[in-house]
Amino acid sequence: MADREHYTQVFRKLKPACDAFITEPNDLNTSRLKNVLTEVSSLDLERLQPYILIPLEIHLKNNKFKWMVNALDVLTTLLKKTSISVWPTFMRIFSMLVGKLINYKNPDEVVSVSEDVKLSIIITLNLLIKKANIIVLNQLYEQVDCKNVGYLIYICTNIIKNEKMNILRVEAITCIRILSSCWNENTDSHYRFKIIQNLTKFVPGILSVCSLVVKATDIQHHSITVAALDLWSTISSLIICDDHVLENCNPYLCKLLPKNENEAHKILNEWIQENSENVLLVSSLMTKTREHQHWRVRLQLVSSCNLVLSKCTRSMKSSVTNLIETLIVLSDDEQSEVEKLAKKSVNKLHEIFDGQNKKSLIELLEESFYILLFKIPRLIRTSNYIKQKTELSLLSGYIKLFGKSHFSRVLNSHAHLDRLTTVLIQILELDYKGISLLEESSIRDLNYLQQFVTETSNIPWKQLVHFNDTSALYKIESICKLVGLYGDCNFICHYLMDLFESRIMYRREITLLMTMILSESNGECHYNIVKDVMELYLEFDVxxxxxxxxxNSTTNMADAQKNIVQICLMTEGIARLVASLDVTKQSLCLIHCLYPILERVGSEYGPISLAGQGAITLLAQSGGYDNATDLVIQNSDYLSHHFTTKLWSISEYPEVLNALKVVMNLSSSDDLLQSFHTIVTDVLVQSCDAHCTENMHSFMKVFHIFVMCVRKWQQKCALTNKHDMENPKPSSKCVVEDILEYHRLMTMDFEDKDWEENDNSNTQPCENIEDYDEENK
Known part of the structure; x- marks a missing residue:
């Protein structure tokens, strides 16, 4: 009784709104009826659904588009809260809605009405099919050739191809996806298989529409591409799935199936095999969207690839490699959402390594990796940066996917190692044409290195030929670090050292490659490898x-520029390799490398000096020194030995003067100045050699720096000497007098019989330089 009263109250509440709507379905009455439907519970609406549908069906038949749109709006509200479980009612509404999209004069075309009307019809259709129960859906798909399903799919494909409204095209794609997948809730295997057989007729057309959508330019709204990717993966996972492949799955399954089902399974399996090439072509088109500019497209692609890989590894065997590569590329995506989901999918592939298919999957990946190594140099040379970045991400992803255990085993193959190093050398091809050969006369000051180096962001000796974007170098470096992390560094680097000796024309790229691979390595043999590389670089001819x-030189301009690039790379490489060691082992390496780097700091060529300054700054930071000056001061004894030995062979080591200029310019330490007294003496003696005229300019720079240092030192002493302050004497003149007197004494003929007499006559103090010159006259 209470239930009847409740039913009566609900009916009384609905009746006025339904009566007003059936009389005139204007906006006011439409809003009134929608509000009532919202307030009534879903259970009550299910019982009163036939009554509510009466005014809606009446106005759906009306040709007034405004009234029809209002009726669709109310029907959408009703379907959100109820489902249609009666087949005649479902078919009646379905036919009316589809009929509104048909052009009766030309049934192959969609009716020419407002896009908003088409959108409302498609949205209502989607909801109608989605909310229908499984009994109704079974009857829909049991029709001969699924004629109603097929015709609606055909109408939707026309909308997708010809309409311009973005959301309308998205809803049309969604309609096809719902029609192709709503039957999946059916638990009856007989019905499911029968529906699949009927749907195979529409799969080629559906996949062709998906291909058409994804081939459009990026001007197309991203939501349409996202919907197409979702439709492709849904169709593939439900219809072209492993469950329908008998031969490769379980050869004994045929014996367990009834005869009729066995024949049907064979037919479906044959259909899948026959269309494998077309399916591969479609999947290749889908995976190309990994380069799409919008991140939501790439995110959907990850989900789609993951779904297809989980359902179709046998039925779409030829596409598996491409799908895995897509996940690998997107696991290095710049968008965090895409990267996170792709990495999660790639990690699932690691788990497969421990499964039954371990051997076959690894072999498949190794073969694909080797194929990639052959094609990547050509793609890098001929593609834009987006494609280049994709290929680099793929190479990086393969190394990560192999991991330490598998990647080291892959590189045990000489073919793989040789190909990988060749590829890295080719993509690291360095440009040398922008290197300046102009000599600079300025004196390098270690006190201002840090500011100078940090302001230089565009490193001239690391400009890549095949890349316009500077971020490519960081991407390649990350790949090289992975090679060093997962591979056998000892084996790889000694192989590269052999290439350094044999492939002279690629020495620049090999040098940079070794630096990148070893810069963050920390294996047991790391110190020995660094020492071997350093010894290789510091060979005299190298x-x-x-x-x-x-x-008199046989070196042309191009060779000189290439040599400057090589010098810069070796200088930087030594510093980075030494900095990768612990502090104790760094000290052992400084004995061999600090002086050569100081030669580079003092070079008259800007790029070489810049490389030297960056190197010595890095050594100071990694070694725990306050700055580069502190590094030089604490190693001054060792440096003094180098200067002394090389000054006596200055014709072989003219660069010693470059290093000497840099060190002598450090006037902050009195001890350092005094330690170089003997060195300057050697320089003075060397400068008198008639065969050293070609280094005269460097000699004069050394003298100039030394004079300036002595002058500063003498000024400090004068501040503490009261006598000197009471009797000031121009410091510059005194210093010059002392040096000239010292030079005269050292160059006199010691065999002169009148040596003592001449010495006594010339030891009187000079008041100025002019007096000294007059005495000599």
Whole structure:
């Protein structure tokens, strides 16, 4: 009784709104009826659904589009809260809605009405099919050739191809997806298989529409591409799935199936095999969207690839490699949402390594990796940066996917190692044409290195030929670090050292490659490898390359520029390799590398000096020194030995003067100045050699720096000497007098019989330089 009264109250509440709507379905009455439907519970609406549908069906038949749109709006509200479980009612509404989209004069075309009307109809259709119960859906798909399903799919494909409204095209794609997947809730295997057989007729057309959508340019709204990817993966996972492949799945399954089902399974399996090439073509088009500019497209692609890989590894065997590569590329995506989901999917592939298919999957990945190594140099040379970035991400992803255990085993193959190093050398091809050969006369000051180096962001000796974006170098470096992390560094680097000796024309790229691979390595043999590389670089013929162009030189401009690039790379490489060691082992390496780096700091060529300054700054930071000056001061004894030995062979080591200029310019330490007293003496003696005229300019710079240092030192002493303050004497003149007197005494002929007499006559103090010159006259 209470239930009847409740039913009566609900009916009384609905009746006025339904009566007003059936009389005139204007906006006011539409809003009134929608509000009542919202207030009534879903259970009550299910019982009164036939009554509510009466005014809606009447106005759906009306040709007034405004009234029809209002009726669709109310029907959508009703379907959100109820489902249609009666087949005649469902079919009646379905036919009316589809009929509104048909052009009766030309049934192959969609009716020419407002896009908003088409959108309302498609949205209502989607909701109608989605909310229908499984009994109704079974009857829909049991029709001969699924004629109603097929015709609606056909109408939707026309909308997708010809309409311009973005949301309308998205809803049309969604309609096809719902029609193709709503039957999946059916638990009856017989019905499911029968529906699948009927739907295979529409799969080629559906996949062709998906291909058409994803081939559009990025001007197309991203939501349409996202919907197409979702439709492709849904169709593939439900219809072209492993469950329908018998031969490769379980050869004994055929014996367990009834005869009729066995024949049907064979037919479906044959259909899948026959269309494998077309399916591969479609999947290739889908995976190309990994380069799409909008991140939501790439995110959907990850989900789609993950779904297809979980359902179709046998039925779409030829597409598996491409799908895995897509996940690998997107696991390095710049968008965090895409990267996170792709990494999660790639990690699932790691778990497969421990499964039954371990061997076959690894072999498949190794083969694909080797194929990639062959094609990537050509793609890098001929593609834009987006494609280049994709290929680099793929290479990086393969290394990560192999991991330490598998990647080291892959590189045990000489073919793989040789190909990988060749690829890295080719993509690291360095540009040398922008290197300046102009010599600079300025004196390098270690006190201002840090500011100078940090302001230089565009490193001239690391400009890549095949990349316009500077971020490519960081991407390649991350790949090289992975090679060093997962591979056998000892084996790889000694192989590269052999290439360094044999492939002279690629030495620049090999040098940079070794630096990148070893810079963050920390294996047991790391110190020995660094020491071997350093010894290789510091060989005389390797370290001292010709950089000047003159009449007597056989070096041309291009060779000189290449040599400067090589010098810069070796200088930077030594510093980065030494900095990768612990502090104790760094001290052992400084004995061998600090002086050569100081030579680079003092170079008259800007790029070489810049590389030296960056190197010595890095060594100071990694070694725990306050700054580069502190590094030099604490190693001054060792440096003094180098200067002394090389000054006596200055014709072989002219670069010693470059290093000497840098060190002597450090006037902050009195001890350092005094330690170089003997060195300056050697320089003075060397400067008198008639065969050293070609280094005269460097000699004069050394003298100039030394004079300035002595002058500053003498000024400090004068502040504490009261006597000197009471009797001031121009410091510059005194210093010059002392040096000239010292020079005269050292160069006199000691065999002169009148040596003592001349000495006594010339030891009187000079008041100024002019008096000294007059005495000599």
């Amino acid at each position: 370290w001292y390359l010709p950089t000047s162009i003159d009449k």
